[in-house]
Amino acid sequence: MGSQAGEFRVSRQTWQFTRDVRLVSSATAVGPKEGEGPLGTYFDKVYDDMYAGQDCWEDAERQLMEDAVQLALDKAGLTEQDVDVIIAGDLLNQNITTNFTAEQLVIPLMGMYGACSTSMLTLANAAALVNAGYVNRAIAACSSHNATAERQYRYPTEYGGQKPPSAQWTVTGAGAGLVGIGGNGPRITYATIGKVVDMGVKDPFDMGSAMAPAAVSTLQTHFTDTGRTPRDYDLIVTGDLASVGYPIVKEWMQREGYDMEGVYNDCGLMVYSPEQEVFAGGSGCASSAVVTYGYIVDQLNKGLLKKVLVCATGALLSPVSYQQGNSIPCIAHAVALEGGEA
Amino acid sequence: MGSQAGEFRVSRQTWQFTRDVRLVSSATAVGPKEGEGPLGTYFDKVYDDMYAGQDCWEDAERQLMEDAVQLALDKAGLTEQDVDVIIAGDLLNQNITTNFTAEQLVIPLMGMYGACSTSMLTLANAAALVNAGYVNRAIAACSSHNATAERQYRYPTEYGGQKPPSAQWTVTGAGAGLVGIGGNGPRITYATIGKVVDMGVKDPFDMGSAMAPAAVSTLQTHFTDTGRTPRDYDLIVTGDLASVGYPIVKEWMQREGYDMEGVYNDCGLMVYSPEQEVFAGGSGCASSAVVTYGYIVDQLNKGLLKKVLVCATGALLSPVSYQQGNSIPCIAHAVALEGGEA
Numbered sequence: 001m002g003s004q005a006g007e008f009r010v011s012r013q014t015w016q017f018t019r020d021v022r023l024v025s026s027a028t029a030v031g032p033k034e035g036e037g038p039l040g041t042y043f044d045k046v047y048d049d050m051y052a053g054q055d056c057w058e059d060a061e062r063q064l065m066e067d068a069v070q071l072a073l074d075k076a077g078l079t080e081q082d083v084d085v086i087i088a089g090d091l092l093n094q095n096i097t098t099n100f101t102a103e104q105l106v107i108p109l110m111g112m113y114g115a116c117s118t119s120m121l122t123l124a125n126a127a128a129l130v131n132a133g134y135v136n137r138a139i140a141a142c143s144s145h146n147a148t149a150e151r152q153y154r155y156p157t158e159y160g161g162q163k164p165p166s167a168q169w170t171v172t173g174a175g176a177g178l179v180g181i182g183g184n185g186p187r188i189t190y191a192t193i194g195k196v197v198d199m200g201v202k203d204p205f206d207m208g209s210a211m212a213p214a215a216v217s218t219l220q221t222h223f224t225d226t227g228r229t230p231r232d233y234d235l236i237v238t239g240d241l242a243s244v245g246y247p248i249v250k251e252w253m254q255r256e257g258y259d260m261e262g263v264y265n266d267c268g269l270m271v272y273s274p275e276q277e278v279f280a281g282g283s284g285c286a287s288s289a290v291v292t293y294g295y296i297v298d299q300l301n302k303g304l305l306k307k308v309l310v311c312a313t314g315a316l317l318s319p320v321s322y323q324q325g326n327s328i329p330c331i332a333h334a335v336a337l338e339g340g341e342a
Numbered sequence: 343m344g345s346q347a348g349e350f351r352v353s354r355q356t357w358q359f360t361r362d363v364r365l366v367s368s369a370t371a372v373g374p375k376e377g378e379g380p381l382g383t384y385f386d387k388v389y390d391d392m393y394a395g396q397d398c399w400e401d402a403e404r405q406l407m408e409d410a411v412q413l414a415l416d417k418a419g420l421t422e423q424d425v426d427v428i429i430a431g432d433l434l435n436q437n438i439t440t441n442f443t444a445e446q447l448v449i450p451l452m453g454m455y456g457a458c459s460t461s462m463l464t465l466a467n468a469a470a471l472v473n474a475g476y477v478n479r480a481i482a483a484c485s486s487h488n489a490t491a492e493r494q495y496r497y498p499t500e501y502g503g504q505k506p507p508s509a510q511w512t513v514t515g516a517g518a519g520l521v522g523i524g525g526n527g528p529r530i531t532y533a534t535i536g537k538v539v540d541m542g543v544k545d546p547f548d549m550g551s552a553m554a555p556a557a558v559s560t561l562q563t564h565f566t567d568t569g570r571t572p573r574d575y576d577l578i579v580t581g582d583l584a585s586v587g588y589p590i591v592k593e594w595m596q597r598e599g600y601d602m603e604g605v606y607n608d609c610g611l612m613v614y615s616p617e618q619e620v621f622a623g624g625s626g627c628a629s630s631a632v633v634t635y636g637y638i639v640d641q642l643n644k645g646l647l648k649k650v651l652v653c654a655t656g657a658l659l660s661p662v663s664y665q666q667g668n669s670i671p672c673i674a675h676a677v678a679l680e681g682g683e684a
Contacts, residue, residue, distance in 0.1 A: 095658070111456050112452070193427060
């Protein structure tokens with residue numbers, strides 16, 4: 001169980017967790033559209049309206065994150081006192097959903113921001129701190145809400161602004177993973193931390209194209225660093241590239257010699273059905289968070305999946321940077337999850 | 343040099359770094375007002391206007407962070423290729439300063455957000471990852487800019503809105519600390535991660551009062567967890583409580599049995615002189631960052647200070663949460679720095 005200097009460093013960007021670090025439990029809470037989607041039955045709590053019993057959308061998003069964390073604790077039979085730290089982030093300015101959730105739960109907070117990559121950024125950091133023995137248990141969490149994101153990033157919702165088909169639909173939901181040592185949950189074995197990649201895309205209604213190169217960069221780095229190939233996984237997902245970004249990554253990886261045919265999917269394509277009118281597909285931190293902490297963890301626990309790589313993608317723009325004419329800096333962070341019994 | 347499970351966990355909130363983790367180098371870049379302040383000579387780069395040679399304030403803030411990181415690398419005789427990760431954050435929405443800086447430097451990025459506590463949040467995380475051996479070297483960095491913060495958090499600057507004396511002046515600057523193992527720089531020995539504390543203060547023009555309880559919480563936790571007392575340090579600083587929050591913390595700690603007389607100061611009071619018309623004093627991530635990475639590191643390197651505790655304070659509100667009538671959630675993260683030769 002001891003560790004040597006550098007034992008956890010596989011390379012500049014990839015860490016290995018050798019101390020039986022696991023998702024002790026995980027939970028999700030979502031809005032109505034997500035509940036009606038193809039993965040609806042995998043989510044722990046489905047609200048039938050966007051307000052989740054609150055008076056405004058921001059409070060609703062807070063409710064979703066609190067639900068996800070509380071349900072993860074309940075499933076593990078633990079209370080907030082059993083957790084040393086919550087490592088979390090969201091899409092709202094100043095991470096406000098996260099801040100109020102941590103206040104409510106009275107768990108020490110480390111706030112993170114990686115746009116929609118926050119799901120795996122927080123999980124990677126939680127696993128690192130648990131694996132090294134800084135904390136006994138950590139919660140990784142993130143959230144997004146369609147209506148809070150719309151009015152913050154784009155137009156007042158009531159304005160009803162039109163969008164091109166390459167636009168995406170921000171997932172309303174939150175996911176939380178409780179990370180600890182031992183047990184039967186999925187093991188967290190590797191994390192690959194991304195670099196910022198910016199190919200000059202400036203259109204905030206085409207995040208899929210903007211983020212695809214960041215996903216390719218992190219996936220290639222992960223395979224090179226670990227000596228693994230796409231065939232070592234039975235599922236590789238990106239976070240929210242949707243129907244525009246997904247084929248770019250697939251083809252680009254193919255060209256670079258990584259055949260992901262049959263094992264590659266995108267959370268933004270999995271969370272909604274095409275009939276749900278979501279433009280190119282889902283986006284937001286919650287896209288990868290609810291698919292991972294809902295569907296993927298379930299499949300790993302049932303043995304229906306053995307090894308999964310979740311590569312969460314994030315577009316690190318701000319409305320101001322976009323208005324000032326800047327291109328969209330993007331990033332992707334990947335975490336490997338493996339069936340608990342292996 | 344090996345580590346055992348839990349060796350680094352002193353308690354729920356406090357970590358110990360036992361592997362000779364040090365600030366290999368650090369650097370700061372500031373605006374004109376900070377250059378004219380009492381610590382002006384300790385800053386590496388002082389711009390004589392708020393634009394720092396750029397076309398807009400947001401680009402100026404980016405320039406400050408790039409300068410701080412680049413100068414820290416230069417001082418250590420290293421390049422960006424020698425650093426595994428930059429762990430950084432700022433006050434602008436979506437951490438945009440951080441994102442563009444990481445893009446420019448091509449260093450893998452972990453984005454964090456803790457409002458003005460980001461300076462020590464990022465340093466704590468950097469020290470943790472280096473100490474455990476996930477990365478060989480990490481850069482912790484943060485920035486704030488008076489003009490970008492004013493227009494984002496308060497009023498368009500041109501509006502010339504008046505403020506009460508309890509308001510604070512956002513520091514224009516950036517600080518970066520390069521963390522590695524060994525050498526002669528200040529040792530990073532402990533970090534105490536804060537909980538969110540919210541005593542119901544709702545006035546965004548009185549951040550000092552809002553943040554003081556969070557500072558008290560983290561300071562008390564640090565002393566309890568480490569068995570240290572204020573007398574074990576020759577300097578204890580909070581980040582940006584300024585003239586309203588500073589006496590609250592001092593008196594409150596006194597009442598709780600911690601006499602900080604003669605060893606306690608606040609970076610928001612140190613960075614400007616009272617004649618500089620800064621209302622109650624400095625604020626912003628850069629307040630604690632430039633004082634720590636400029637003045638405090640210098641004094642530690644010269645042996646004029648031996649043990650310093652930096653308790654960076656953050657007000658985790660957003661303009662939306664304030665407008666929606668919420669109180670201000672606050673947090674403080676503390677890091678202990680000790681003279682390199684000890």
